[in-house]
Structures are given as C-alpha cells and as structure tokens.
Amino acid sequence: MSRITRRDALAGTASLALAWPSAGLAQVGRPAIPFGSAAQIEPFRADPRYREALKTYCNVIVPMNDLKWEALRHDRSRFDFSGADELVAFARGNKQALRGHALLWGMALPPWAKEMSTKAEAERELISHIETVVDRYKGVIPTWDVVNEVIAHDPTLEEPYRDTIWQRLLGPEHIEIAFRTAAQIDPEARLVINDYDFEDTDPRIVRRRAAALSIIRDLRDKGIPVHGLGMQAHLYGERAIDTPGLQHFMQDLGTLGVDVEITELDVIDWKLPAVARERDSTAANLVSTFLNAVVPARQPKAIVTWGLSDRYSWIGETFARKDSAKARPLPLDEDYRPKPMMKVLDRYRLGTS
Numbered sequence: 001m002s003r004i005t006r007r008d009a010l011a012g013t014a015s016l017a018l019a020w021p022s023a024g025l026a027q028v029g030r031p032a033i034p035f036g037s038a039a040q041i042e043p044f045r046a047d048p049r050y051r052e053a054l055k056t057y058c059n060v061i062v063p064m065n066d067l068k069w070e071a072l073r074h075d076r077s078r079f080d081f082s083g084a085d086e087l088v089a090f091a092r093g094n095k096q097a098l099r100g101h102a103l104l105w106g107m108a109l110p111p112w113a114k115e116m117s118t119k120a121e122a123e124r125e126l127i128s129h130i131e132t133v134v135d136r137y138k139g140v141i142p143t144w145d146v147v148n149e150v151i152a153h154d155p156t157l158e159e160p161y162r163d164t165i166w167q168r169l170l171g172p173e174h175i176e177i178a179f180r181t182a183a184q185i186d187p188e189a190r191l192v193i194n195d196y197d198f199e200d201t202d203p204r205i206v207r208r209r210a211a212a213l214s215i216i217r218d219l220r221d222k223g224i225p226v227h228g229l230g231m232q233a234h235l236y237g238e239r240a241i242d243t244p245g246l247q248h249f250m251q252d253l254g255t256l257g258v259d260v261e262i263t264e265l266d267v268i269d270w271k272l273p274a275v276a277r278e279r280d281s282t283a284a285n286l287v288s289t290f291l292n293a294v295v296p297a298r299q300p301k302a303i304v305t306w307g308l309s310d311r312y313s314w315i316g317e318t319f320a321r322k323d324s325a326k327a328r329p330l331p332l333d334e335d336y337r338p339k340p341m342m343k344v345l346d347r348y349r350l351g352t353s
C-alpha cells in the first residue's frame with residue numbers, strides 16, 4: 001500500500017481544524033473537551049451500528065490494536081498497515097482527529113520481537129519501527145502514545161521502570177530513545193507517556209504518580225520533548241477515587257508544563273452487583289467523580305473511552321466476573337443505547353454544565 005503523501009497529510013492537518021464540531025456548542029462555564037473512543041477493527045468491519053456509533057459520538061478515534069507491534073510487525077520483514085489504514089481513512093473521512101497507540105509497549109509484541117536478545121538489536125528495531133510508523137502518519141496522526149506502561153506496577157525510587165523486554169535489553173534509555181526518535185521524525189507531533197493506575201488512594205498509586213513525574217522530569221532535564229501524560233483510567237468499580245491526590249497530581253503536571261489526556265476510560269465492574277441499573281449508576285458516578293477531580297485542576301486535551309458499547313470490550317475477559325453477567329464498562333449498552341455514563345460524558349463532550 002502506498003505511503004500517505006505529503007499532500008494527503010496536509011489535507012489531514014487542515015481538516016483537524018474542523019474536527020471539533022462540538023466546540024461551537026460550548027456553553028458558559030464549561031468548554032467542550034475533544035471526546036472519542038478506541039476503535040476495534042473486527043467490529044468496525046463487521047457491524048454497521050458500531051461504525052455509526054463511532055461517527056455519532058466521537059471527534060477522536062484511536063486504533064485500539066492496529067498500531068501495536070503485534071498487528072504492524074507480525075512478519076519481521078514487512079509492515080502491515082492494513083488495519084490501521086482502514087481506521088485512519090474512516091476518521092479522516094469523518095473529520096475526526098486521531099491518536100496513535102502505541103509506539104513502544106512491553107506487550108502485544110510478535111513472537112520474533114519477544115526473542116530479541118541483544119542491546120544493539122533492540123535499539124535498531126525500536127528506532128526503525130518508530131521511524132517507519134511515525135513517518136507514515138506524519139501530519140495525519142498528530143498525537144502519539146510514545147511509550148505505554150513503562151512504569152513498574154508497583155514502582156520504588158530505585159526501580160521505577162516496568163520489567164519488559166525493552167527495559168531488560170536497553171535499560172531506562174528505552175524511554176528516551178522512543179521519545180527522541182518520534183520527535184526527530186515528526187517535530188510537530190504531541191508526544192505522550194501513557195500509563196494506568198493513577199486514580200485511587202492506595203500507597204502503590206501514590207508511588208506510581210511519583211514515578212510518572214520523575215520519569216517526565218528526567219526526560220525534560222535531558223531536553224527530550226514530552227508533551228502529555230496519558231491516564232488510561234481503567235477505573236475499578238470497587239475502588240474510591242482519590243480526589244485530592246489527583247488534584248495535586250494535576251498541579252504537579254502543570255508545574256512541569258505537561259498536558260493530561262484521558263486515554264482509555266472504562267469501568268472494571270467485576271466486583272459490582274449484578275443488577276444492571278445499579279452497576280450503571282455506580283459506573284456513572286465513578287466516572288463523574290473522576291472527571292470532577294481532574295478537569296477543573298487541569299483540563300484534558302482529550303477524553304477517550306476504550307470502546308463505546310458494552311457489546312465489545314476487553315474488560316469482560318480480562319476482569320472476569322464470578323457470575324455470568326456480562327461486563328458493562330462503557331457508555332453505550334449492548335444495543336447502543338446511551339447509559340448514565342454517557343450523560344456524564346455529555347457534560348464534557350458537549351461543553352454543557
């Protein structure tokens with residue numbers, strides 16, 4: 001498939017200015033925040049209602065899996081952009097903005113990449129991967145999750161980095177290599193460090209926020225551009241949101257001059273009661289409390305949910321319930337009807353108060 005031309009790219013950039021139709025609807029007091037969803041290629045291809053929902057609700061689209069190494073680099077010798085290109089074309093056709101997810105991750109790697117064994121090999125592969133992918137979508141994908149989940153699950157001051165093949169072969173430098181390479185290829189791109197578990201009161205979460213700030217500070221001190229922190233925000237139904245902790249975190253990010261984005265919002269409802277109405281209302285309240293903590297303290301550049309409809313979500317498999325009730329993690333139900341969570345999101349999406 002041919003490379004996206006410079007002219008296409010510029011057309012894409014121009015259309016971004018039109019990509020926020022809701023901005024004009026903003027009402028006094030609360031500006032609209034770009035809202036979108038991750039799009040999964042299988043239902044995108046098979047289910048017209050899924051495509052319609054992406055059109056109706058989103059002004060940002062994120063290919064859910066198709067820009068991951070596993071999809072792009074199944075064969076070591078060639079890149080397969082087919083899935084990503086389909087989603088990118090859809091977004092551009094609808095004048096929706098795009099986020100790229102993700103240039104470096106310790107998971108979703110093809111078998112050959114898991115078998116890399118030397119520093120030189122890892123460095124060569126990482127750099128050429130980022131060069132190729134960022135160059136292809138230059139001017140079309142303006143924001144990248146450059147590194148995903150590089151913070152240790154439970155970090156310490158001595159060991160803030162997650163144990164991945166990149167960390168094992170390259171050490172902490174894997175993060176700077178990724179950011180440096182992305183910036184070199186597309187100096188206009190917004191470069192984001194994306195990670196999970198920043199939201200509740202557990203001491204582990206407090207350590208994760210500190211680790212994120214310290215990694216960002218390190219990059220900054222070395223003159224490496226990092227523009228945003230992506231908070232995945234897979235919120236646990238059974239955990240309380242740490243409002244003061246989040247507000248403080250937002251202030252610290254502000255001091256560093258780093259933006260925030262909500263990148264993978266959904267609710268892990270495995271431990272919530274089975275009754276759908278109760279679950280939906282708890283989930284909506286949780287999302288509301290979370291956004292109330294974050295948005296006034298530092299307005300996110302985007303709010304992105306990890307899917308739109310409960311019909312398709314990773315939560316049911318990854319966080320299996322003990323009963324047989326289907327997971328209800330997202331703002332639309334299985335039949336694409338808006339749930340209470342969508343009402344909460346509407347306040348931000350449409351800028352109403």
Ligand code: XIL
Pocket residue numbers: 064065148232264306314
């Ligand atoms: C998940 C997808 O939703 C699934 O379809 C896939 O099988 C596995 O990955 N954190 C991330 C996302 O950064 O890329 C993950 O997405 C969910 C956790």
